[in-house]
Structure formats: C-alpha cells, structure tokens
Amino acid sequence: MHPDVQALLALQSEDLAIREIEARRAGLEPRLREMERARRAAGEALARAHELVAAEEKAQRELQARIAQHKQLHERNVAQLDTVRRMKEATAAVAQVEQARRMLAEEESALQAITRRLTELRGAVEAQERALLELEEQQRVEREAVAEAQREVDAELATRREARAGSARRIERSLLQKYDRIRSARTGGAVFPLRGPSCGHCDTSVPLQRRNVMAARGSIEVCETCGVLMYAVS
Numbered sequence: 001m002h003p004d005v006q007a008l009l010a011l012q013s014e015d016l017a018i019r020e021i022e023a024r025r026a027g028l029e030p031r032l033r034e035m036e037r038a039r040r041a042a043g044e045a046l047a048r049a050h051e052l053v054a055a056e057e058k059a060q061r062e063l064q065a066r067i068a069q070h071k072q073l074h075e076r077n078v079a080q081l082d083t084v085r086r087m088k089e090a091t092a093a094v095a096q097v098e099q100a101r102r103m104l105a106e107e108e109s110a111l112q113a114i115t116r117r118l119t120e121l122r123g124a125v126e127a128q129e130r131a132l133l134e135l136e137e138q139q140r141v142e143r144e145a146v147a148e149a150q151r152e153v154d155a156e157l158a159t160r161r162e163a164r165a166g167s168a169r170r171i172e173r174s175l176l177q178k179y180d181r182i183r184s185a186r187t188g189g190a191v192f193p194l195r196g197p198s199c200g201h202c203d204t205s206v207p208l209q210r211r212n213v214m215a216a217r218g219s220i221e222v223c224e225t226c227g228v229l230m231y232a233v234s
C-alpha cells in the first residue's frame, strides 16, 4: 500500500475514534440537563410553598389587627353601656354590644382556620425543603460520577487528538486539506478503497485509465459521484 494511503487510513481511524469519544461525551449531557431540570423544579416547588405561607401570614396579620381594633371598639361599647340611663338608649347599646361580640366570634374562628392552614402550609414547606435536600444529595453523588466519566473521556480525547495530530503531520498538506473538507461534511468515513472497478462507497464505476493511474502511482482521487477519496488496493 502506498505510504500516503497508509497515513490517510491511520488518520481516518483516529478521526472515527475521536468522533466516537465525542459522541460518548455528548451522551453525558442529557443526564446533566435532566438533573438541572429536576433541581429547578424542586426549587420552584419550595418557592411556591413559601409564597403560600407568606400570603396566609399576611391574611393572619390583617385579621389580627382587625380583631384588636374590634376588641377595643367592643370594650368602649361595654363601657358606654354603664353610662346610658334611658331605656331606649340602653336597648340600642346592648344590641350594638351583641353585634360586636358576634362579629368578634366570627373573626376569632376565621383566625383559627388561618392558623390551621398555616400549620399545614408550613408543613408543606418543610416537606419541600427535605425533598430538595434529598435531591441535592442524590444529585451530588450522580454529578460526581458524571464529572468522573467526563474527565476520563476528556483524557481519552486528549490522547487521541495528539495521536491524530501526529498522523496529520505525515500527510501532504493539500491532501490533508482535501481530506479534512470531505470528512467534516460527512458522518461516516472519507476514504474508501476501490471495490473492483468501482468507488467503494457509492459503487459508481471508475474509468479503467484512471484506475490504472491510481494503481500505478498510488494516487488518491476524489469520486466524482459521491465526493469521497478513493485509492486502489494493490
């Protein structure tokens, strides 16, 4: 086999290996993205639980302020009751006191309902916090495993790329450029042997004279049909 062909085939096998390693590295990405998504979802759930607690606490504060106000009012009404003398005024004052007492009782029971809801909502916050912590712990282990796998793949890639550079140096510049151009546009190989009288990739037959030149000189030619590099097998 012609040395050019040999060097080119060595380079091609390095390139295919590099491509395979790069695919393996890319294969680690979806898991990282999935972990990130799960982490974000858990964080958002916790934020929502916090928001619900904050809203309920606001309602609680407002109701507590209203109750305090109504209590004062009620106490004033009760005090006034002692000062009224006339029957008609007394009846009105008692009705006012009763009405305020009922309103206060309703507000107190509404406050109890809020307090119960707050207990539940704070429990939900704690559950979300625990879930987030568990997820982070679980992901920490997994991220380390992925990072370790990435380091291994990167080391492998670095070694391969160095070997590739060595192979590339053994190839004449214009041929290397041609090869790189063809390779970057394709997913499979770029260099194929003639198969019988035809291109080993697309099976289009190559004129006899051209084949003879390829066999005699060991030259590497571009297939006019599919654009790969072809060489004669001697």
Ligand SMILES: [Zn+2]
Pocket (backbone or CB within 6 Å): 199, 200, 201, 202, 203, 204, 223, 224, 225, 226, 227, 228
């Ligand atoms: Zn072809």
